[in-house]
Amino acid sequence: MTLSEEATERLADIVRLQPTKNKELQERWGLDSGSEVHQYLENELKEYYYRDDNSLIRATAEAADLVDVDPGVEAGDDSGVPSVIRVPELEARVFDTVAGPDDESMSVVSVLHALRRTTTLDPPVEAVRQALQSLRRKGVVEIEYRAVPTFRRAVAADAVTVEAVDDEPATDDRETADD
Known part of the structure; x- marks a missing residue:
């Protein structure tokens, strides 16, 4: 499945922010509701995310490889140190x-x-x-x-x-x- 540029960026957000919630993604992506987030995930990223035992959103290993982002790490400045x-x-x-x-x-x-x-x-x-x-x-x-x-x-x-x-x-x- 080939992802659009927007879907790839949003998938990278999931990898960076995991474990995350609909509300956090809603705010980050500028959507109106958690339902919109859920709908986007199901329609565009279904193969690349799952919900853990606590219903938190996590990326699959394939997703992390696809976007080349370290799970749970938000990039910092050019020094390579995460923020x-x-x-x-x-x-x-x-x-x-x-x-x-x-x-x-x-x-x-x-x-x-x-x-x-x-x-x-x-x-x-x-x-x-x-x-x-x-x-x-x-x-x-x-x-x-x-x-x-x-x-x-x-x-x-x-x-x-x-x-x-x-x-x-x-x-x-x-x-x-x-x-």
């Missing part, structure tokens, strides 16, 4: 915890211990390693190879907005995906 990243709660806390760009880099175990000291989180070491690698792929954490790989933020903590994505099921007091 916004949407990550799971653990990645957000790891970003807050890992050494700053001018500090000595930290091993995965050091980040884990710091998380345990400063938060109520107690993730397995492999989850911390995966979070650091994911943040590295997003361009906000860098790796330094010493006796073991070590990490630090590639940017100042306030240079990028980190939005923690709630992976919990929607409850009655939260907005629904159609808001």
Whole structure:
């Protein structure tokens, strides 16, 4: 299926903003209602998006490849540093915890211990390693190879907005995906 220029741009928005809601896309695309968003998605992008267990809109892997955009990453300036990243709660806390760009880099175990000291989180070491690698792929954490790989933020903590994505099921007091 060949996409129009508008459809390709809107698909890139879905990839960048995921997980997202009709309301967020409605505002971004200048549409009048969440129903219009739903109708557009079904008519133009049906093959490239789905709704997760929480009814949030997500792009397929094929969509991300098609538009060559990193999921959950909004581009920043020409430096290559994103302005916004949407990550799971653990990645957000790891970003807050890992050494700053001018500090000595930290091993995965050091980040884990710091998380345990400063938060109520107690993730397995492999989850911390995966979070650091994911943040590295997003361009906000860098790796330094010493006796073991070590990490630090590639940017100042306030240079990028980190939005923690709630992976919990929607409850009655939260907005629904159609808001």
